[in-house]
Amino acid sequence: MKQIIIITGAGKGIGRAIALDFAKAAGTKKGFEPILVLASRTLSDLEAVSAECRSFGAEADVIETDIADMAQADRLVSTTLERYGTIDCLVNNAGVGRFKALSELTEEDYEYTMATNLKGTFFLTQRVFPVMEAKRSGHIFFITSIAAETAFKSSSIYSMSKFGQKGLVEAMRLYAKTCNVRITNVMPGAVYTPMWGEVPEAMQCVMMRPDDISGPIVNAYFLPGRTSVEELVIRPVCGDINE
Ligand SMILES: NC(=O)c1ccc[n+]([C@@H]2O[C@H](COP(=O)([O-])OP(=O)(O)OC[C@H]3O[C@@H](n4cnc5c(N)ncnc54)[C@H](OP(=O)(O)O)[C@@H]3O)[C@@H](O)[C@H]2O)c1
Incomplete structure (x- = not known):
């Protein structure tokens, strides 16, 4: 059966790693036929990931979307429903961070971070949840962070947004548990991705890689529907690497 993710x-x-791991599972897991709906603000990135997903035998679609823009978030949901009729899984992964000392953070940094991490994540979840509620099944992942529970000096606004996302996770659990929808809060520590920009080699060596996070997410999705992995906390073996 097709599963719309x-x-x-x-x-x-x-x-990207989550999309690729779901795509790989299409080739190895009997009966798993995902349609991966890939969203971000950069169409060329999405087209490249979509081609990789298809090379593993999965169907993939791209919808260029800035989740911070309500009209675009609405269009992501309505277009998915028009094309495929339902939504089985939402991975709330899009997020931004501006990492600076307290005194250097600006109002624009604040608005930019909150618009994606809080407003975008909230309204997209609000739009998708009724589809799952009505059919009494579905799975919503939130890629928050260990910064949703621990503050770091260089990430005050980022941490505020991630603590806020954790509030949304907890609120969604109250709704989801009444209608058989699974909610998973994924809290990674430092992962070497483009979000970090230039990273000294010594630090790169101790950071996790994106597929250290995507593997457990896809495994959590494949557990029996009666079972919900509520939290995944995944850190570098040396612990947190920044203050
Ligand atoms: N890397 C880490 O150490 C780490 C640790 C814990 C948690 N996280 C969280 O994990 C998630 C992914 O982070 P990452 O490290 O993979 O970041 P990344 O490499 O910068 O990738 C972020 C992705 O989100 C997209 N995006 C950003 N803003 C968006 C928006 N408004 N609408 C739609 N797409 C948007 C970006 O594409 P466009 O710019 O093209 O839109 C990009 O595809 C984030 O929520 C982050 O906070 C990361």
């Missing part, structure tokens, strides 16, 4: 921020980093 929306992945936001699928063009790079962790989101």
Whole structure:
């Protein structure tokens, strides 16, 4: 049976790895026929990931979307429903971070971070949830962060947004548990992705890689529907690498 999986921020980093791991499972897991709906703001990234997914035998579609823009988030949901009729899984992965000392952060940094991490994630979830509620099945992943529970000096606004996402996770659990929808909060530590920009080699060596995160996510999706992995906390073996 076809399973419709929306992945936001699928063009790079962790989101790309999640898309590829779902695509690989299409070739190995009997009966798993995903249609991967890949969303981000950069069409060329999405087209490249979509081609990789198809090379593993999965169907993939791309919908260029800025989740911070309500009209575009609405269009992601309505277009998916028009094309495929339902949504089985939403991976709320799209996120941004501006990492600076407290005194250097600007109002624009604040608005930019909150627009994607909080507003975008909230309204997309709000639009998708009724589809799952009505059919009494579905799975929503939130890629928050260990910064949803622990503050770091260089990430005050980012941490505020991630603590906020954790609030949304907890609120969604209250709704989801009444209608058989699974909610998984994924809290990674440092993962080497484009989000970090230039990273010194010594630091790269201790950081995790995107498929260290995507593997457990796809495994959580494949557990029996009666079972919900509520949290995945995944850190570099040396622990947190920044303050
Ligand atoms: N890397 C880490 O160490 C780490 C650790 C814990 C949690 N996380 C979280 O994991 C998620 C993915 O991070 P990453 O490290 O993979 O980041 P990344 O490499 O920068 O990739 C982020 C993806 O999200 C997309 N995106 C950003 N803003 C968007 C928006 N408004 N609408 C749609 N797509 C948007 C980006 O594409 P466009 O720019 O083309 O839109 C890109 O495809 C984020 O939520 C991040 O906070 C990361």
